[in-house]
Amino acid sequence: MTHQPTVALLGIGTMGAGMARNIAAAGLPLRVWNRTREKADALADVATVAGTVKEAVSGADVVVTMLYDADSVAATMEEARGHLADDAVWLQQSTVGVAGTERLAELAADLGVAMVDAPVLGTRKPAEDGALVVLASGPEHTRDRVAPVLDAIGSKTLWIGEVGAGSRLKLAANAWVFTVVEGVAESLALTRELGLDPALFLETIKGGALDAPYVQVKGGAMLEGSFDPAFALGGALKDAELILEAAGGVGLDLGLLPGIRAHFARAVEAGHGDQDMAATWLEH
């Protein structure tokens, strides 16, 4: 039997919870840590719940971070300083953008640990189903080491080069996600304000070349007022900022994203930050 890596998963939020269950189901020994311990306690049936970051990472072969942003990842990995195994690999899966990934790569070098930059595409349900798409980048020698974890959490892993490439592609993918969500909200709002039942818009495109499963799911949630977070609006606003920062860094003038960011920000200010990003519709 091949060696199964011991995994420490730091961050048991919407995504981390589903990922943890799939890592455990694949038979990998798992320790979990979360700032708010109750969320990690919910995994006590499949994982060892660690009270501290130090306890979670000590002796782990792969350390996964699935936290909110670059600041929370950096602060958490600082707590791991001095307790990481010599040959441990840090699998960084949070969405932290271009500058955030550069900063974390510097921290990895300082901590003396190899880092794989591997953000994911897919929300709560794909995380629960082990069906995320992983955009991985990092040193060749780490690939086999992290493969059992990536196979457990995802349906597909794209290896796309040096650290940072995964995070850059993730921004392009999220720009598309936000364009679709905000576009659906706008067409529903237009339909309604032009005096028609907004459901007619979804009915019109249903099953045709302009439809997509995601359009019907998010559009349906908007009309039903169902905003349980699969991807919280506050996180989407954070990522819209990361996209604009990255585009600005290469001199790219994006037409849609500034408007999308403004709409997301308005909905967050109205108190919808913890609801699903479909709640942008509530402020249309």
Ligand SMILES: NC(=O)c1ccc[n+]([C@@H]2O[C@H](COP(=O)([O-])OP(=O)(O)OC[C@H]3O[C@@H](n4cnc5c(N)ncnc54)[C@H](OP(=O)(O)O)[C@@H]3O)[C@@H](O)[C@H]2O)c1
């Ligand atoms: N949801 C999605 O659809 C989706 C899809 C792809 C990628 N992502 C990305 O994946 C990451 C996690 O997303 P999520 O939806 O799981 O987020 P979430 O449900 O908001 O969970 C955030 C996690 O970060 C922790 N955290 C926040 N600030 C912290 C700090 N200062 N120190 C330590 N821990 C901190 C939270 O701990 P507490 O429980 O204590 O608050 C929680 O474990 C984010 O980078 C997000 O952009 C999300």
